[in-house]
Amino acid sequence: xxxxxxxxxxxxxxxxxxxxxxxxxxxxxxxxxxxxxQESGKGxxxxxxxxxxxxxxxxxxxxxxxxxxxxxxxxxxxxTQPGDSAVYFCAENIEARDYGGSQGNLIFGKGxxxxxxx
Amino acid sequence: DAGITQSPRHKVTETGxxxxxxxxxxxxxxxxxxxxxxxxxGLRLIHYSYGVKDTDKGEVSDGYSVxxxxxxxxxxxxESATSSQxxxxxxxxxxxxxxxxQYFGPGTRLTVL
Numbered sequence: 001x002x003x004x005x006x007x008x009x010x011x012x013x014x015x016x017x018x019x020x021x022x023x024x025x026x027x028x029x030x031x032x033x034x035x036x037x038q039e040s041g042k043g044x045x046x047x048x049x050x051x052x053x054x055x056x057x058x059x060x061x062x063x064x065x066x067x068x069x070x071x072x073x074x075x076x077x078x079x080t081q082p083g084d085s086a087v088y089f090c091a092e093n094i095e096a097r098d099y100g101g102s103q104g105n106l107i108f109g110k111g112x113x114x115x116x117x118x
Numbered sequence: 119d120a121g122i123t124q125s126p127r128h129k130v131t132e133t134g135x136x137x138x139x140x141x142x143x144x145x146x147x148x149x150x151x152x153x154x155x156x157x158x159x160g161l162r163l164i165h166y167s168y169g170v171k172d173t174d175k176g177e178v179s180d181g182y183s184v185x186x187x188x189x190x191x192x193x194x195x196x197e198s199a200t201s202s203q204x205x206x207x208x209x210x211x212x213x214x215x216x217x218x219x220q221y222f223g224p225g226t227r228l229t230v231l
Contacts, residue, residue: 032218043208043222044161089160093218105176106220108160 008087010113019077021112023090028071032093034106035064035075039086047075047088080116087111121145122223124209130229137196139226141209143189148213150192151176151220152184154205161208167192199230 013019025033031052036044050057050064050073057064063076073090089111121144131137141150151166153176163176165184173184181203183195196203206227210220 034219036222041225043224046219046221049216049219091161091220105163105166106218108162110158110160 008111008113010115012115012117013080015080015082015116015118017080019075019080019084019114019116021075021077021088021114023073023075023109023112025071025073025090025092025109026107027092027094028068030092030094030107033064033066033073034091035062035073035088036091036108037084037086037088038111044089077114080114082116082118085114085116087113122209122211122221124207124223124226126226127224128227130231131199132231133200134198137199137228137230139194139207139209139228141192141194141223143192143209143211145211145214145221146189147211148189149211149217149220150186151210151212152182152192152194153208153210154178154203155208155225156205164194164207199228201230204228204230 034049035047037047038044048059048062048064050066055066061078065074077084089109091106091108093106123142125140149168152164153161154164155161162178164178164182165173165176167173167186170186170189173186185193206225208225209223212220
């Protein structure tokens with residue numbers, strides 16, 4: 001809940017501006033990445049995902065960019081709204097798997113707190 | 119919350135008492151996970167399950183046990199709660215169209231005095 005946002009890097013943007021949240025991932029072998037949004041007192045909410053065979057993926061008002069060369073992931077939010085205020089964090093899957101294979105684990109970043117000023 | 123409920127949502131208990139948290143899903147997903155979330159840390163995996171009665175340890179499994187007797191329920195037990203287990207606990211599921219995509223429940227805030 002509220003404690004999730006403590007001690008996190010904070011991005012403050014004006015309502016209507018675009019937001020860019022960055023994430024450096026750890027494993028060059030990671031093949032799947034997710035962005036989550038977590039509002040105060042709630043569970044993480046899936047926003048968008050991307051696989052390593054893509055550089056860019058777009059959703060509704062959100063775009064994820066993947067730069068495998070520098071192991072960097074970014075989330076762009078267009079026309080940021082007050083309801084976008086939350087902690088955002090990325091996750092990487094360090095093991096490929098299929099239904100018959102071994103369990104892959106998601107490794108989560110610590111997150112960035114987005115604050116939208118009206 | 120993708121058809122996931124957690125109970126209780128809040129609990130205060132004393133050191134040394136047993137505590138069981140329940141995760142219930144209505145999605146019929148194969149995989150279920152328990153995480154804890156603490157300030158200064160990302161979500162950390164405690165245990166996970168890849169089917170009924172099939173479970174394995176995660177990164178921070180010491181002091182925790184789990185059970186899964188039905189597809190829809192995954193229980194997390196603290197046999198003897200300690201203050202270091204004060205945390206917010208999240209259940210997650212995966213196994214739909216993309217087995218890698220995990221969906222989270224609303225969380226349980228546990229305080230151990």
